[in-house]
Amino acid sequence: MEPKREFFPKVKKTVMPRPYFATEKDILGQxxxxxxxxxxxxxxxxxxxxxxxxxxxxxxxxxxxxxxxxxxxxxxxxxxxxxxxxxxxxxxxxxxxxxxxxxxxxxxxxxxxxxxxxxxxxxxxxxxxxxxxxxxxxxxxxxxxxxxxxxxxxxxxxxxxxxxxxxxxxxxxxxxxxxxxYSDKELTEDDVKEFLRDKIKNDDWFAKKCLVMIREEQLMEEKLVKLFEDSGLEL
Known part of the structure; x- marks a missing residue:
């Protein structure tokens, strides 16, 4: 149903307190x-x-x-x-x-x-x-x-x-x-490898991309037509 619109010549404005943004204090002590x-x-x-x-x-x-x-x-x-x-x-x-x-x-x-x-x-x-x-x-x-x-x-x-x-x-x-x-740690190759391991464990999409990269040489040996058919694309 199409709503029936009315015209209001006077509309009250909304009154509210002005926003006050307090600065968060750093409370010290144990x-x-x-x-x-x-x-x-x-x-x-x-x-x-x-x-x-x-x-x-x-x-x-x-x-x-x-x-x-x-x-x-x-x-x-x-x-x-x-x-x-x-x-x-x-x-x-x-x-x-x-x-x-x-x-x-x-x-x-x-x-x-x-x-x-x-x-x-x-x-x-x-x-x-x-x-x-x-x-x-x-x-x-x-x-x-x-x-x-x-x-x-x-x-x-x-x-x-x-x-x-x-x-x-x-x-x-x-x-x-x-x-x-809290000290800044020097980034090592082991840190990067550990990051990639965690990324593969927790990100399925990233893991699939890594698997595709590993199979890259094998896929390049396939015929062009077969690769096209396996991709699911249409002409």
Missing amino acids: RGSAAAVDAAIYGSNWYLDKEQGLIEIYDAGAAISFFNLLPRKDKYEKEGLYLRLKIAYRTTENANVNLRNFSGNHVTLPNSVTGAMYDDPQTYWWVTDDLTLNINSIFSGEKLWIQRVDWEWMSKEIIYEDEIFGKNTILYRSLEEIQKL
Whole structure:
């Protein structure tokens, strides 16, 4: 059906805030804390209590971004380190707060009137790009207070819980060992050969082209008509 068009002599313009592009900060240190009152807060149903250093949240909808307060998640990826994140919070008695945490999972925080730390072990596998907490739901009349986020760089080398008493839980590293990871390496013939091996393993089209090159002399011995017929081309 052909749509029936109408003419609107006056149309409202869309009003929105001017975009603000924050510069990403380089957060230094092996561990540290990011205060919730310094985070960027979006949405509704929240109150900033600067005197106590808390964000008070009720109902749902608030998004709390720690993007410029926490280190870049992939900063030490080459060294096998990941960003372990913990949230210091407090709730009313029956808040049953459900949120999307820094690992992108939706979890319900244990209620804690006196305060607690939520340790997110799933950041071992993934940390969200936006470094934002999204409050999905809070029971009616209940509240959540967030004080800070503690962060620490930890090794991806694993020790299982039943091995704690038999193995060292600390990984000792040397400066020379780490510097080698970032130093420019001289390209060798072996490096090039290894690159080509990996390319053949992972790229079927490239592997076929290599095979054609290997068979080039054999194919040149074939008659022109046979080569044409095998190619599938038509006159």
